[in-house]
Amino acid sequence: MAYLMxxxxxxxxxxxxxxxxxxxxxxxxxxxxxxxxFIAFDPSDNGHIIxxxxxxxxxxxxxxxxxxxxxxxxxxxxxxxxxxxxxxIIGLNAxxxxxxxxAFIFMPGLPFTYLIIISFAGALFSALIVLTVSFFGRAxxxxxxxxxAGVAVTLFFAALSTAFQLYFNIGQDIAFWFxxxxxxxxxxxxxxxxxxxxxxxxLSLVLSPVLTAISFDEETAVSLGVPVNKTRxxxxxxxxxxxxxxxSIIGAAAFIGLIVPHMARFLSGGDYRWILPLSGxxxxxxxxxxxxxxxxxxxxxxxxxxxxxxxIGVPFFLYLARRVVHYEV
Amino acid sequence: xxxxFEVEDVTVGYGKKMILEDFNMTIPxxxxxxxxxxxxxxxxxxxxxxxxVLRPKYGAVFIDGRDILSLDxxxxxxxxxxxxxxxxAPAGLNVHSLVSYGxxxxxxxxxxxxxxxxxxxxxxxxxxxxxDLADRTLDELSGGQAQRVWLAMALAQDTxxxxxxxxxxxxxxxxxxxxxxxxxxxxxxxxxxxxMVLHDVNHASRFSDGIIAVKAGEIISTGxxxxxxxxxxxxxxxxxxxxxxxxxxxxxxxxxxxRLRG
Numbered sequence: 001m002a003y004l005m006x007x008x009x010x011x012x013x014x015x016x017x018x019x020x021x022x023x024x025x026x027x028x029x030x031x032x033x034x035x036x037x038f039i040a041f042d043p044s045d046n047g048h049i050i051x052x053x054x055x056x057x058x059x060x061x062x063x064x065x066x067x068x069x070x071x072x073x074x075x076x077x078x079x080x081x082x083x084x085x086x087x088x089i090i091g092l093n094a095x096x097x098x099x100x101x102x103a104f105i106f107m108p109g110l111p112f113t114y115l116i117i118i119s120f121a122g123a124l125f126s127a128l129i130v131l132t133v134s135f136f137g138r139a140x141x142x143x144x145x146x147x148x149a150g151v152a153v154t155l156f157f158a159a160l161s162t163a164f165q166l167y168f169n170i171g172q173d174i175a176f177w178f179x180x181x182x183x184x185x186x187x188x189x190x191x192x193x194x195x196x197x198x199x200x201x202x203l204s205l206v207l208s209p210v211l212t213a214i215s216f217d218e219e220t221a222v223s224l225g226v227p228v229n230k231t232r233x234x235x236x237x238x239x240x241x242x243x244x245x246x247x248s249i250i251g252a253a254a255f256i257g258l259i260v261p262h263m264a265r266f267l268s269g270g271d272y273r274w275i276l277p278l279s280g281x282x283x284x285x286x287x288x289x290x291x292x293x294x295x296x297x298x299x300x301x302x303x304x305x306x307x308x309x310x311x312i313g314v315p316f317f318l319y320l321a322r323r324v325v326h327y328e329v
Numbered sequence: 330x331x332x333x334f335e336v337e338d339v340t341v342g343y344g345k346k347m348i349l350e351d352f353n354m355t356i357p358x359x360x361x362x363x364x365x366x367x368x369x370x371x372x373x374x375x376x377x378x379x380x381x382v383l384r385p386k387y388g389a390v391f392i393d394g395r396d397i398l399s400l401d402x403x404x405x406x407x408x409x410x411x412x413x414x415x416x417x418a419p420a421g422l423n424v425h426s427l428v429s430y431g432x433x434x435x436x437x438x439x440x441x442x443x444x445x446x447x448x449x450x451x452x453x454x455x456x457x458x459x460x461d462l463a464d465r466t467l468d469e470l471s472g473g474q475a476q477r478v479w480l481a482m483a484l485a486q487d488t489x490x491x492x493x494x495x496x497x498x499x500x501x502x503x504x505x506x507x508x509x510x511x512x513x514x515x516x517x518x519x520x521x522x523x524x525m526v527l528h529d530v531n532h533a534s535r536f537s538d539g540i541i542a543v544k545a546g547e548i549i550s551t552g553x554x555x556x557x558x559x560x561x562x563x564x565x566x567x568x569x570x571x572x573x574x575x576x577x578x579x580x581x582x583x584x585x586x587x588r589l590r591g
Contacts, residue, residue, distance in 0.1 A: 083420060209438050212419060219413035222382045225406025225434035270422030
């Protein structure tokens, strides 16, 4: 039950990070404010409004995006049997970027909620192309086909986006949007995203026992009675949901999807029934902390949270890689 | 004796390249059968087709008279396990969890291990002599230890049929003999049907009830070791000139030495 303890401790960490996010900022608030904002809301109290309408949805969005990326990354590593896989390899980021580019060109000034949905749709669209290509053909899907198709589609959409951005001179708007989406997120946006999130997480957790089995070699997986192709397809649907919404909230923060599953694996062994929930909670903790740091370290200037995630994550990742000498890559 | 496996007119391969064409074979229940042949003759392809890892392009594999692909794959996994030639495990699993994954086909998704599972796992780790390794991870083990862990996982699956792809490769002579003895015991005491690809024809002769000699996707000879292990057949299958002798323990035919043909 040591793993269960690890998960519980991670949840406590998450709760602490969340509360810290509520009380920290340009207006310092107390824990009492944070609690009262929810149980005894006073619409005339500015602090309550800041907590309820600005900080809470932002922290929730960071937690959702972080958990989504981390779980999607863990699932991706199982499906591809590749410890360096992250959800972005199936073209999600490039697809989201391409759709946003088109939206900025033809529908400038579109409200934020629509941009999130467009970004999500772009991620789904490119992933759909990659999945169709890689499952096509008699031999069925193989991790290598998936990665190759993902790289090709990513390059294609990235090239198109770059070309359009240069031609229409909207590169800065897009970069600004990606860095700033999370700043303006509200409960309305979250209510669009949360059902997808819950669906993706639930699907991943249901698949988790089988994910361990398919991360053995192909022959062993078949011998254990795992329907390999069906499992991969369902798992990738979960990845697309989760990483797609992650991209739409905090942009291409692939690093969470790469590193957090390794942290979870290090703490919980090789069984995905533990890796997935632990990845989810740790991903949320890391992202909430990074987002908090992003808006406080250089206040009033906001730093890009994605860059901070890499700043915190890379040293830790290298530390892990060094400690786990035998780690199989 | 009932035949447990029937391979009927199977054509199978990779992409457009067919390895076996119109292949036919039957395996009797409760026997040890070895498939021997030169590199690239289709031994592993045959084993993979029997284990439904590969789907035949034409023809079918029948297990107890039913097309293996028509059965639920999890049900097949309760009756048939496969030890591949070079298996690999997800990073971080320790030996005990790895072996317990052999119970996967017997469990529903989130069902924990029960008494029966624990007994199976203990027994599999006991007979393969890996009890002391329970908390280690695979990358800390030697090749021989790892091979025994994989065998334990296949045994924990507790199937009537066990397929093994060169189970003695990479093992020193003592471990080779231990594994073959173990398979022989399992066959004798638990009536397991054992079908394996072996490189060493002398092992095949000593430990099998039947040998299937394959060359370039065709069966050259099949039958009891005394029938298949003849100088002329081995010469044709392996393209060598063997010198035949007798195993002093079993009196079965063995190759005492050989040279190239010509």
